[in-house]
Amino acid sequence: AEASLLRSPECPAADVVSLKQPFFIGVCGGTASGKTTVCDRIIQQLHDQRVVLVNQVKKMYFILFLSSTRIALSIDAFDTEQLLECMKKLKSGYSVNVPIYDFKKHQRCPENFRKVNASDVIILEGILVFHDSRVRDLMNMKIFVDTDPDIRLARRIKRDTIERGRDVNSVLEQYGKFVKPSFDDFILPSKKYADVIIPRGGDNIVAIDLIVQHIRTKLGQHDLCKIYSNVFVIQSTFQI
Ligand code: ADP
Numbered sequence: 001a002e003a004s005l006l007r008s009p010e011c012p013a014a015d016v017v018s019l020k021q022p023f024f025i026g027v028c029g030g031t032a033s034g035k036t037t038v039c040d041r042i043i044q045q046l047h048d049q050r051v052v053l054v055n056q057v058k059k060m061y062f063i064l065f066l067s068s069t070r071i072a073l074s075i076d077a078f079d080t081e082q083l084l085e086c087m088k089k090l091k092s093g094y095s096v097n098v099p100i101y102d103f104k105k106h107q108r109c110p111e112n113f114r115k116v117n118a119s120d121v122i123i124l125e126g127i128l129v130f131h132d133s134r135v136r137d138l139m140n141m142k143i144f145v146d147t148d149p150d151i152r153l154a155r156r157i158k159r160d161t162i163e164r165g166r167d168v169n170s171v172l173e174q175y176g177k178f179v180k181p182s183f184d185d186f187i188l189p190s191k192k193y194a195d196v197i198i199p200r201g202g203d204n205i206v207a208i209d210l211i212v213q214h215i216r217t218k219l220g221q222h223d224l225c226k227i228y229s230n231v232f233v234i235q236s237t238f239q240i
C-alpha cells in the first residue's frame with residue numbers, strides 16, 4: 001500500500017507544492033504606526049531571500065514593494081476578493097499581475113500593471129489586513145504594530161503634508177472623520193488576531209530581530225523538509 005501511495009502521481013507532487021509555499025506574513029496596525037518601517041527593516045535583514053511586500057492602503061488600494069522598489073497599486077471595488085485571489089496565487093508560488101495606484105493623483109492607472117514573481121517571503125501590510133478571515137488564514141505569522149495614537153497623528157500630519165502633497169486641514173479633517181473612527185471600530189479590535197505585538201514599531205530592534213530569526217528558521221525547515229522528503233522517497237523506492 002505504501003508503495004502504491006508513493007507511486008501515485010498526486011501524492012509526491014502535492015507534497016512538493018506545499019513544501020515550496022512561501023512564508024506569508026501579515027503586518028497590521030493603525031495609520032503611521034510604523035508598519036512600513038517594520039517591513040523595510042525585515043526586508044533589509046532578509047536581503048538574501050526573495051521578498052514581496054504588498055501594501056493595502058485603503059480597503060481598495062494596495063501598494064506593492066518588490067525588494068527596494070515601491071509600486072502603488074489598486075485592486076478596485078472587488079478589493080477583498082481580488083486581494084484574496086492575489087495572495088492565494090502568490091502563496092501557491094504563482095506570479096500575479098497587479099494594477100498600479102498613484103497616491104498624489106488619488107487614481108488608479110488601469111492600463112498599468114506590474115508582474116510580481118513568486119517569492120520566498122510575502123508580506124501583506126495595511127490597516128485592514130486582519131479584517132477578512134480568509135486572508136488571515138493564509139498567513140503563517142500575524143504581526144500588530146502598536147504605537148501611541150498621538151505619535152501616530154503627529155507622524156501622519158508630517159507624512160501626508162510632506163510626502164503626499166496634502167494640506168494640514170484636510171489631513172486633520174480626514175483623520176477626525178474617517179481615520180480615527182475606523183481605527184477604533186475595525187483596526188484595534190483586530191489586534192486580537194496577532195501572534196506578535198510590536199510596541200514602538202521600527203525602533204523595536206529586538207522584536208524585529210526575533211521575527212527575522214523565526215522566518216529564517218521556518219525557511220530553513222522548508223529546505224530540510226525538501227531534503228528529508230527526497231531521502232524518504234529514494235529509500236522507499238529502494239525497498240520496493
Ligand atoms: P505606517 O506604514 O504604519 O503608516 P510608516 O512606517 O510609513 O507607518 O511611518 C509613518 C511615518 O512616520 C513615516 O513618515 C515614517 O518616516 C515616520 N516614522 C516611522 N517610524 C518612526 C520612528 N520610530 N520615529 C520617527 N518617525 C518614524
Ligand code: C5P
Nearest residue numbers: 030031032057058061103106126127179
Ligand atoms: O500607511 P497607512 O497605514 O497610514 O495608510 C493607510 C491610511 O492612508 C488610511 O487611513 C487611508 O485612508 C489613507 N490613504 C490616504 N490617501 C491615499 C491612500 C491611503 O489618505 N491615497
